[in-house]
Amino acid sequence: MAEAPEPRWLVAANVVRWRRYGELGQEFRSGTKAFRAGAKVYVIDTYPGMGNEQLTAVGHGRHTGHWITIDTGTRHLHTFRAQLVYSPAVLRRCADRPVWSREEAVEWxxxxxxVARLGRNTHHAAPHPDPCLCHECLPVSPE
Structure with a gap:
């Protein structure tokens, strides 16, 4: 029987409940195509500096519930935090990635x-519709 992988520090985040979509961002969609709204994902890689910030996330897929690895826009995630990960499914998917210390994970x-907040505020070059359901406009409420 294989040994469990060593736990490691990663960045965890949640998928936004609603995201602006369509022409000038006047429509809303729940979550993303791959992840349900509010789903917890783990960031295993980033691709900053290209204007449309992208990252690689691991989480439970929206339709199957199985673990998936997918590139997504940083603006579709929120509440980034450092977390020590024990899940073998996640650890297998990031085995070939650099190992971060707790301090590095907190900085990331x-x-x-x-980056996500800036992306949500600048992606659509139009005012928010009224009423707006996007992540930035929703009041903070306990879950």
């Missing part, structure tokens, strides 16, 4: 939160 989480 803070950076990605800033």
């Amino acid at each position: 989480a803070e950076f990605l939160e800033r």
Whole structure:
């Protein structure tokens, strides 16, 4: 029987409940095509600096519930945080990625939160519809 992989620090985040979509961002969609709204995902890689910030996330797929690895826009995630991960399914998917210390994971989480907020605010060059359901406009409420 194979040994369980060593736990490691990753950045965890949640998928936004609603995202702006369509012409000038006047429509809304729940979650993303791959992940349900509010789903917890783990960031295993990033691709910053290309204007449309992308990252590789691992989480339970929207339709199957199985673990999937997919590239997605940083703006579709929120509440980035450092987390020590024990899940063998996640650890297998990031085995060939650099190992972060807790401090590095915290720094990446803070950076990605800033990038995501900026991306949500600037992606659609039009005012928000009224009423707006996007992540930035929704009031914070307990779950």
